[in-house]
Amino acid sequence: MRFNRIQRRRRWSLLAPLVIAGVVGACSSSASLAPSAASSTTSSAASSAPVTLVVQDGEAGSTERIGTYKLLDQQFEQQHPGVTIQHTSEPFANLTATLNLQLSSSAAPDVTQVNQGYQSMGILVKGGLLQPLDSYATKYGWGARQPPTLLDAGKFSSDGKQFGTGNLYGISATGDLVGLYYNKATLQKLGLELPTTLAQFTNDLAVAKQAGVTPIAFGDLDKSPGIHDFQAIVNALAPVKYQNDFVYGRGGVSFATPEVIQAAAMLQDWANKGYFTPGFLGLGYSDWVNGFQGGKGLFIITGSWYNTQLLDAMGSNVGFFLLPRATAGEAPVATGAGGLPWAIPTRAKNPTLAAAYIDFITSSQAAALFVQRGDNPMTSPPAGTAPQGSSTADILAAWAQLEQNDNFVPFMDWATPTLYNTLSAGIEELLGNQTTPSTFVQQGQADYGKFVTSSSH
Amino acid sequence: MPSSLDRPPVSPPPGRAIRGSPDLPPPGAPRRIGYVYVLPALLVYGTFAVVPLLHAGWLSFFSWDGVSAPTWVGAENYQQLVADPQLQGAFLHSLVLIVFYSLLPVAIGLLLAASLSRLPIRGLTVFRTILFLPQVIPMVALAVVWRLIYAPDGPLNQILGTLGLGSLGHPWLGDFVWALPAIGAVGTWVMYGLAMVLFLAGIQKIPSSLYDAARVDGAGPLREFFAVTLPGLRNEIVVALVLTMVAALRNFDLVYVMTRGGPGNATDVPALEVYIRAFQVGDVGSAAAVGTTLAVIIFALVIVVQRLVEERLT
Numbered sequence A: 001m002r003f004n005r006i007q008r009r010r011r012w013s014l015l016a017p018l019v020i021a022g023v024v025g026a027c028s029s030s031a032s033l034a035p036s037a038a039s040s041t042t043s044s045a046a047s048s049a050p051v052t053l054v055v056q057d058g059e060a061g062s063t064e065r066i067g068t069y070k071l072l073d074q075q076f077e078q079q080h081p082g083v084t085i086q087h088t089s090e091p092f093a094n095l096t097a098t099l100n101l102q103l104s105s106s107a108a109p110d111v112t113q114v115n116q117g118y119q120s121m122g123i124l125v126k127g128g129l130l131q132p133l134d135s136y137a138t139k140y141g142w143g144a145r146q147p148p149t150l151l152d153a154g155k156f157s158s159d160g161k162q163f164g165t166g167n168l169y170g171i172s173a174t175g176d177l178v179g180l181y182y183n184k185a186t187l188q189k190l191g192l193e194l195p196t197t198l199a200q201f202t203n204d205l206a207v208a209k210q211a212g213v214t215p216i217a218f219g220d221l222d223k224s225p226g227i228h229d230f231q232a233i234v235n236a237l238a239p240v241k242y243q244n245d246f247v248y249g250r251g252g253v254s255f256a257t258p259e260v261i262q263a264a265a266m267l268q269d270w271a272n273k274g275y276f277t278p279g280f281l282g283l284g285y286s287d288w289v290n291g292f293q294g295g296k297g298l299f300i301i302t303g304s305w306y307n308t309q310l311l312d313a314m315g316s317n318v319g320f321f322l323l324p325r326a327t328a329g330e331a332p333v334a335t336g337a338g339g340l341p342w343a344i345p346t347r348a349k350n351p352t353l354a355a356a357y358i359d360f361i362t363s364s365q366a367a368a369l370f371v372q373r374g375d376n377p378m379t380s381p382p383a384g385t386a387p388q389g390s391s392t393a394d395i396l397a398a399w400a401q402l403e404q405n406d407n408f409v410p411f412m413d414w415a416t417p418t419l420y421n422t423l424s425a426g427i428e429e430l431l432g433n434q435t436t437p438s439t440f441v442q443q444g445q446a447d448y449g450k451f452v453t454s455s456s457h
Numbered sequence B: 001m002p003s004s005l006d007r008p009p010v011s012p013p014p015g016r017a018i019r020g021s022p023d024l025p026p027p028g029a030p031r032r033i034g035y036v037y038v039l040p041a042l043l044v045y046g047t048f049a050v051v052p053l054l055h056a057g058w059l060s061f062f063s064w065d066g067v068s069a070p071t072w073v074g075a076e077n078y079q080q081l082v083a084d085p086q087l088q089g090a091f092l093h094s095l096v097l098i099v100f101y102s103l104l105p106v107a108i109g110l111l112l113a114a115s116l117s118r119l120p121i122r123g124l125t126v127f128r129t130i131l132f133l134p135q136v137i138p139m140v141a142l143a144v145v146w147r148l149i150y151a152p153d154g155p156l157n158q159i160l161g162t163l164g165l166g167s168l169g170h171p172w173l174g175d176f177v178w179a180l181p182a183i184g185a186v187g188t189w190v191m192y193g194l195a196m197v198l199f200l201a202g203i204q205k206i207p208s209s210l211y212d213a214a215r216v217d218g219a220g221p222l223r224e225f226f227a228v229t230l231p232g233l234r235n236e237i238v239v240a241l242v243l244t245m246v247a248a249l250r251n252f253d254l255v256y257v258m259t260r261g262g263p264g265n266a267t268d269v270p271a272l273e274v275y276i277r278a279f280q281v282g283d284v285g286s287a288a289a290v291g292t293t294l295a296v297i298i299f300a301l302v303i304v305v306q307r308l309v310e311e312r313l314t
Helices: A003-010 A026-042 A061-077 A092-104 A120-124 A132-139 A146-155 A183-191 A198-208 A225-236 A239-247 A256-271 A285-293 A304-317 A351-361 A366-370 A391-405 A419-431 A437-454 B031-059 B076-083 B087-116 B124-136 B139-150 B156-164 B179-203 B208-216 B221-232 B234-249 B252-256 B270-281 B286-314
Strands: A051-057 A082-090 A112-115 A176-181 A299-303 A317-322 A334-338
Touching: A051 A061, A051 A351, A061 A112, A061 A225, A061 A351, A082 B234, A092 A112, A112 A351, A120 A366, A132 A351, A132 B124, A146 A334, A176 A183, A176 A225, A176 A304, A176 A391, A176 A437, A183 A304, A183 B076, A198 A225, A198 A256, A225 A256, A225 A299, A225 A334, A225 A419, A225 B124, A256 A419, A256 A437, A285 A299, A285 A304, A299 A304, A304 A317, A304 A391, A317 A437, A334 A391, A419 A437, A419 B270, B031 B286, B076 B286, B087 B124, B087 B179, B087 B234, B087 B270, B124 B179, B139 B156, B139 B179, B179 B221, B179 B234, B208 B221, B221 B234, B234 B286, B252 B270, B270 B286
Parallel strands: A051 A082, A051 A112
Antiparallel strands: A176 A299, A176 A317, A176 A334
């Protein structure tokens, strides 16, 4: 599950408690509310045009990105006379909470974003609520458009039990890449260069700390950023094949490997050496990102979804790079994956047109528009779209390098439905010295082992 | 036998009203027509409260992802619930929150109500309104504001710094010791106004002759409080305890917005577990089991409070 999205949309997710009123009866009472709410929004424009394509995204709150989608909607309407797009935007937390019921009802949209992982897309596939997209993928040539490793995250066996293999049920238009942003002026002032090994990077942290600069602006009050920092270190230490096998439950791998324990120990060490913003466990997402924008901190570890905001605030003073590997000369490995994938519900009324829409928003023409607006598309845009030397260009270059070396790794908490909660809590205990690296890794393995056994991979 | 309706419409003889007619049931006795009057409310209550509650109880015996066909698993969800140390922690945190949400506000409310009713204060209505204000602000809005107040660079730590007490500062919501009390303190602040208003209304109902008698007997303010005010507020105390305890146990919004159960699982509560299990993990059966257990605990606690307070004070 993509919890980074929750954080990006924090203002919206705050509304979730209002939506989910009366927690005790929530499981059944929301069942009666969701379909009626959805039908009232979808039925209004039905008669105004020959065909109405109902599109639903789960990114309400990302004004820039929704703006891009709205522009793409207009272009699609111009290319398909007689088609009217009715586009609704849901906050991410609402999408995941209501999608199961909405797609079971007659109010299912024609195209919708769904969330990756067993507990979202897997459940929908198992319930027969999503159409396989393989025939469309062949027709439109989607396989050649995006890196095969990244397309895996939209695949499930038809029983919803095997992740990353089987039929294609969703394809993303935008890509999420986790890496480091740095303050160019501060880096220069400290006399440092971008690191090429993990050891150099930790040395940079020590130099910054000694000079009185916060090495990494970071706060974990929202619980999700810690996973990004931890996984960035795992990316730098563990073999890339192991990391992919772990998420997709292949080859009987374990969470308790020496590299993972080493990564946990390193994260704890950084916390104890004061490399993070003071009071980081009580610091909210927007606070430390805003702090970094204002010059407080040399690095931050977060995703490409913050690029637009950082670019607006810092202009040419912000750059992006991937945490280098421990071994010199190895190409970096990073957490990169598609954003919320687009899928066609089984109960969609216009599936063919829906596929044409998905084809359009994942085209290289659409990719160019995403890049122009500071976003990171899954499909490579035409060369020279991003301004030279900008963080957008850095991200595109990093993306291309990962694609070339096939070094993408999915978000590790996709591995089991409960792993996000296990790891996000465990990382906080690690950072607060409430647990040891080996106990933390044992807890992660307990969660992982239980799931892999129960779903008999 | 002629019924009253067959009679010609003549005015009844003086001193004898129609309701005294032998053909009608005595006044105040239950009549079947009464059910029709309560039917609309009963329907709404049944549809939106009783049926979902029973449904949730029913679901708790299944393994269900929310979409595919549920599988009957009997008491398995409950067995796992008992064996889950994280969930035990969550219920334990709820007990701590009862102190902050319920016991403290009732104590503060009693103190305030007793002093406000004794002392002739100018602008009492204004005071009462201000003290009650936290009750009428939505919890989510309060949570957002308190998150800012508790921030590492937030007003609370700044004030401590200004007072030269900077060493007492903490990243409150990120501190394994202080996060839960910090959330609890917000609960106290929200709830004491409710308790106070309930008690103020209750005190006005106590006959002033009792206070006069106590004073004639030479009782001081303290004696008067324990001998007259406290017993007189018996019912209000039960109501305040029940309302605030329920609020403490079903607390979701404050925790969700302020800490998401963190740091670690230090502020995890059962209602948050219901949400996570149902909407993030896709384990509706387990979520229903936690929710049902919570409902049963709340129900039991309400009965205990009613018994305890009523017996002790009579």
